[in-house]
Amino acid sequence: MDTTQGTPAMMDDTLTLPRSADGAQRIDCRNIKVFYGQAQAIHDVSMSFPDRAVTALIGPSGCGKSTFLRCLNRMNDTIENCRVEGEILMDGENINDEDVDPVLLRSRVGMVFQKPNPFPKSIYDNIAYGPRIHGLANGREDLDAIVEKSLRRAGLWEEVKDRLTAPGTSLSGGQQQRLCIARAIAVQPEVILMDEPCSALDPIATARIEELIDDLRSRYCIVIVTHSMQQAARVSQRTAFFHLGNLVELGDTNQIFTNPREKRTEDYITGRFG
Amino acid sequence: MSDHIVSAYSEELERLSADIMKMGGIAETMIVDSTRALSANDLELAREVVLRDLLLDVIESDAERQIVSLIARRQPMGHDLRMILSAMKISSELERIGDLAKNIAKRAQRLDDNVNDEMRNAIVRMSKPVSRQLNNVLNAYASASPEKAKLVWESDDDIDNHYNSVFREMLTYLVEDPRRITAGAHMLFMAKNLERIGDHCTNIAEFVYYQVVGDYLSELERPKQDQV
Numbered sequence: 001m002d003t004t005q006g007t008p009a010m011m012d013d014t015l016t017l018p019r020s021a022d023g024a025q026r027i028d029c030r031n032i033k034v035f036y037g038q039a040q041a042i043h044d045v046s047m048s049f050p051d052r053a054v055t056a057l058i059g060p061s062g063c064g065k066s067t068f069l070r071c072l073n074r075m076n077d078t079i080e081n082c083r084v085e086g087e088i089l090m091d092g093e094n095i096n097d098e099d100v101d102p103v104l105l106r107s108r109v110g111m112v113f114q115k116p117n118p119f120p121k122s123i124y125d126n127i128a129y130g131p132r133i134h135g136l137a138n139g140r141e142d143l144d145a146i147v148e149k150s151l152r153r154a155g156l157w158e159e160v161k162d163r164l165t166a167p168g169t170s171l172s173g174g175q176q177q178r179l180c181i182a183r184a185i186a187v188q189p190e191v192i193l194m195d196e197p198c199s200a201l202d203p204i205a206t207a208r209i210e211e212l213i214d215d216l217r218s219r220y221c222i223v224i225v226t227h228s229m230q231q232a233a234r235v236s237q238r239t240a241f242f243h244l245g246n247l248v249e250l251g252d253t254n255q256i257f258t259n260p261r262e263k264r265t266e267d268y269i270t271g272r273f274g
Numbered sequence: 275m276s277d278h279i280v281s282a283y284s285e286e287l288e289r290l291s292a293d294i295m296k297m298g299g300i301a302e303t304m305i306v307d308s309t310r311a312l313s314a315n316d317l318e319l320a321r322e323v324v325l326r327d328l329l330l331d332v333i334e335s336d337a338e339r340q341i342v343s344l345i346a347r348r349q350p351m352g353h354d355l356r357m358i359l360s361a362m363k364i365s366s367e368l369e370r371i372g373d374l375a376k377n378i379a380k381r382a383q384r385l386d387d388n389v390n391d392e393m394r395n396a397i398v399r400m401s402k403p404v405s406r407q408l409n410n411v412l413n414a415y416a417s418a419s420p421e422k423a424k425l426v427w428e429s430d431d432d433i434d435n436h437y438n439s440v441f442r443e444m445l446t447y448l449v450e451d452p453r454r455i456t457a458g459a460h461m462l463f464m465a466k467n468l469e470r471i472g473d474h475c476t477n478i479a480e481f482v483y484y485q486v487v488g489d490y491l492s493e494l495e496r497p498k499q500d501q502v
Contacts, residue, residue: 230349257351259488269351271278 026051026191026221027072032086034067034076041067044086045247047240049191054213054222056236056253058229060273063242065225069193072223073109074102090190107134110184114196116176118168118183123160126168126179127151130187146186154182155212174205181212192216194224198231210235229269233257241265283348286340290361293337297368298412300330302405304375305471309401312382312464313394323379330372337365353485360485364415367474367481371408374467381460389457396443397464400436404468407433407475414482423482424491426475431497433472440465
């Protein structure tokens, strides 16, 4: 595969992009290459993710967007044969260093998957599990408070407060997905990764999740992989277009969807991909 | 630009663009024929131009329906989005141009015998660069050329100058013979209508530029010196 073709069109985004007060980039990826055995899935991708903003990763199936997302909390470690090269810096520390505990990393970088995957436990325990194992709560009262706060933040509290002991799996698909988001929030992450979080949901449940994403943006760095360009346009401030393992274009979401710089981006977003 | 995966989408965009060109063609002949009716005192032609405006209105509202449907069903992005938004704006500019040409034709029917040939010629002369502007901007649209669009946008000054000189010329005819005042007032409006058509052409040029380039022509950079 040709690795030289993917010179990404980086726009000067210093003026247009929302930043945290200190303008910090929460995650800084440098020259990321991912291999599955001999096959290279990601070609030398460098990009960073700002705090308090939603970055959407879009591109056709197999373009590497999910693979790239999974690098950010070392989910690719769980895949045999998968090798990640390059640096991923959080607070100046390379998350791929040997002394970084992946479990601890994943509490800082939470993840929400395509299919809601609540634990086979009660609603309460789904949320309480993380804070318990990470020792974030001092006693029952404290834990109750964390559960309530997380469910409130995920916009689910009013719907489940009277049945916290019911199994998480008894909720509707959209509620289960919000439960998973609440579960991710409960361990006080800095980053939330979402891998097509709405593709199994109906439009109403999707709208609820999107409203939630917009709400969470004020606190977290959010990275979302989505097949729906309209969703990327609706929820993100920055959009990155991947194709054949290359980062083709990264820019302000408005610019990407109204006036992309790269022909491949234009062809993809207007539905001209051959 | 290559075709969409969904071929019906490409066909819908082509139809919209063809309708804009059709409107442009009608508006163009309305300007030419309204001034021809004026110069030859051809009242029948003038009446026919007035009727032609109805056709323009019908195509415009049809284009608007197409646009609403495209936005609702296709959720256009990138160049498609800009093309559709520009079509919406350009169709209403063309509709306005039709109204102004119709107004010239209406006034041509109301002129009395006090009008002399010089007065008629002054309007006809001014209509030439205006028609040319419209023709050029439609070419810019058809060929998706930002350069041609920018050229039209920069040439509006000529029409403004033309208008100012017709205005002064008309005043001298009125001063010479006050019986010409009623017809002269109509003709001053005709000149103003032509000047407005020129303005609509520059608006269209801005939309063509936006559609193709994705950026806006800045009003600050435009040469301008009109006094009226």
